[in-house]
Amino acid sequence: MSDYALRLDGVRVQRGSFELQVDLELPEGYIMGLVGPNGAGKTTTIRTILGMLTPAAGTVEVLGQRLPAPAGLREQIGVVLDQASLVEQWRLTQVEQALAPFYQAWDRNGYADLLKRFGLSPSARVGELSRGMSMKLQVAIALSHGARLLVLDEPTSGLDPVARDELTGILGEFLVSERHSVLFSTHITSDLERVADQITFLHEGRVWFSGATDDLRDAYRLVRTGPDGIDPAIIECHGLRRSPTTAEALVPSAEVGLLGSGAVVERPSLDQIVVHLASKEVVA
Numbered sequence: 346m347s348d349y350a351l352r353l354d355g356v357r358v359q360r361g362s363f364e365l366q367v368d369l370e371l372p373e374g375y376i377m378g379l380v381g382p383n384g385a386g387k388t389t390t391i392r393t394i395l396g397m398l399t400p401a402a403g404t405v406e407v408l409g410q411r412l413p414a415p416a417g418l419r420e421q422i423g424v425v426l427d428q429a430s431l432v433e434q435w436r437l438t439q440v441e442q443a444l445a446p447f448y449q450a451w452d453r454n455g456y457a458d459l460l461k462r463f464g465l466s467p468s469a470r471v472g473e474l475s476r477g478m479s480m481k482l483q484v485a486i487a488l489s490h491g492a493r494l495l496v497l498d499e500p501t502s503g504l505d506p507v508a509r510d511e512l513t514g515i516l517g518e519f520l521v522s523e524r525h526s527v528l529f530s531t532h533i534t535s536d537l538e539r540v541a542d543q544i545t546f547l548h549e550g551r552v553w554f555s556g557a558t559d560d561l562r563d564a565y566r567l568v569r570t571g572p573d574g575i576d577p578a579i580i581e582c583h584g585l586r587r588s589p590t591t592a593e594a595l596v597p598s599a600e601v602g603l604l605g606s607g608a609v610v611e612r613p614s615l616d617q618i619v620v621h622l623a624s625k626e627v628v629a
């Protein structure tokens with residue numbers, strides 16, 4: 346039995362002219378955030394994990410089973426994708442009637458509780474739901490069939506701050522069982538700050554970092570100096586921004602000692618890391 350909920354080894358996926366190359370490991374019992382700018386390859390990674398795209402090379406292991414996996418694996422994965430594939434005319438009670446027979450472990454009370462918690466009326470029709478409500482419905486379904494792994498593609502997009510908070514809280518509850526794991530792509534890194542202990546950062550189809558969130562935050566420092574205090578010829582820096590009076594950049598922690606004494610050095614937020622690593626030098 347593997348101790349990993351997910352393991353992608355030397356995976357390469359081609360989509361038109363875009364090529365994704367990804368290696369990552371998500372240990373069981375953890376929540377991993379998948380971040381990166383638009384077009385970085387997050388959805389491609391998720392679709393590959395779900396067996397919707399076939400890699401040209403490499404291996405994908407989900408809950409210890411190598412893809413293509415036996416049908417029984419599907420029940421153990423809860424999925425939230427950008428577009429739900431539910432019939433628009435269905436009421437939310439009919440959604441349950443349609444899906445429950447496919448899952449041995451379907452939890453009727455759990456589904457009813459989650460609808461209530463998310464403020465979704467069981468008599469509402471799928472087609473009437475806003476984008477945020479449709480996301481909540483998908484999360485309720487994913488959590489109602491006894492999944493051990495949740496794979497969520499931007500589940501917080503379209504949700505207001507209260508609902509986002511509610512969702513991250515529910516993911517935290519899901520993780521109370523140490524055999525449960527979550528992979529969660531998002532542009533809203535503040536959501537991850539609260540819950541994700543692992544991060545994979547994709548950029549232009551490549552993994553820039555995959556590992557513990559704390560390790561990523563320890564690896565860099567956000568540095569502010571006078572306008573000439575950061576010289577890219579001397580020090581490795583990312584997303585350097587200069588104005589007539591200041592310079593700001595993300596600098597590897599190991600290089601901070603190369604800065605002059607006037608520098609203000611801070612531990613960066615996840616958001617600051619993502620923004621600076623993905624952006625080019627800006628001179629104002």
Ligand SMILES: Nc1ncnc2c1ncn2[C@@H]1O[C@H](COP(=O)(O)OP(=O)(O)OP(=O)(O)O)[C@@H](O)[C@H]1O
Pocket residue numbers: 360361362363381382383384385386387388389390
């Ligand atoms: N069906 C397709 N055919 C060809 N190229 C595709 C297809 N779908 C996606 N791509 C390309 O693959 C690349 C990665 O897209 P992907 O959707 O995985 O990125 P993403 O990180 O999820 O982006 P976003 O944050 O914008 O959702 C993009 O360059 C996109 O144009």
